Amino acid sequence: MGGQEEVLARLRGAHKAYGKVKALDGVDLSLRGGELLALLGPNGAGKTTAIGLLLGLIRTDAGEAELFGQDPQRIQARRGIGVMLQTATLPPALRVGELIRLTASYYPQPRTLQESAELAGVADLLDRPYGKLSGGQQRRVQFALALCGRPRLLFLDEPTVGLDIQARQKLWAAIRHLIAEGNAVVLTTHYLEEAEALADRVCVMARGKIISEGSVDELRAKVSLKRVRCLTRIDLATARAWPEVVEARMDGERLWLSSDRVEALLRRMLAVDAELTGLEVQAAGLAEAFTELTRDADDTASERREAA
C-alpha cells in the first residue's frame, strides 16, 4: 500500500456509549481504496459498533464518521457500499436471481446478474427460492447481494461463518478479486487464518479502543512468542512447568510449545533430551499475537482499575 489512495471511510475520535458501556472509546480508523482491513477483537470489543457508525446505522456521541467524505447516513454515500452483516433477513419465497436483480437495481452501475452470481459462487442457485437453501448457500447469496452493486467499499461481518472449506476458499478468491479491482473491504472475523490470508492491515480492538494496528507481519513482530515443535521424550507436564513456556500441548506425536524466551527453552530441552529430533522453531502466528495483545490490554485495564 502506497498510502496514496483516496480515503473512502473514516472514523475520527469516535465515541459511542450504551448506558455505562463504552462500546467505542475514541477510535480513529481510515480505509483506502484497494486495501483490506481486518477488524479483530474479542466479543464485545466494539467491532460491530465501529461498522455501524461507518454504515450510518448509528450515530457517534462524539467524534466523526465519514463515508466517501460525507455523512454515512446520506443516500449518495450509501450507494457506494455493499454490506454483508452477521444476520440477514431476506424474503424466503424470492428466488436467488430475483433477489440479486432487485438489490442491484438500487445501485447506479451494478454488475450483471451473471457476473455477481459467478463471483459469489451461486450461478447454479439462481432459480432456487432463498428460504430453501442451506445455511452456507444463503451466506453465499448474501455475499452476492453485497457485491452486485459494484460497491467501492464492502463491509463483510464474519462472512465465512458456516461455509465449508471449498466455499471459504472461493469466497477468499472473490474478495481478492474485489480488492484487485481497487475496491476496499472491511472484514471482521474470528478466524485468524482468514485475516492472515487476506488482510493488508489488521486493527485489533479491545474494550472500545484500537490496541494495535499494522500488517499481519508487523503484529506478529510485536509479540516475542515463538513456536517450538519436536519429537522428544520430554513429557507435556514437565514442559508445561518450565518458566520459559507460555503454552504447551501435543501436536500428534510432537511436543508443541510456545515461548517468549526461546533460546533458553532450547538449551533446557537439549539438556533434558539431547536426542530430540524434527526440531522446528517458528515466529508466532497471528493467533498467538492476538492472544498476547488482547491479554496485555486486559492486564493494563485491570491495573488501571486497581490503581483508581
Ligand SMILES: Nc1ncnc2c1ncn2[C@@H]1O[C@H](COP(=O)(O)OP(=O)(O)OP(=O)(O)O)[C@@H](O)[C@H]1O
Ligand atoms: N444496542 C446496544 N445496546 C446496549 N449495548 C450495546 C448495544 N450494542 C452494543 N452494545 C455493547 O457495546 C459493546 C461493544 O459491542 P459490539 O457489538 O460493537 O462488539 P463486537 O466487537 O462486535 O463483538 P462480537 O465479536 O461479539 O460481535 C458490548 O459491550 C455490547 O454489549
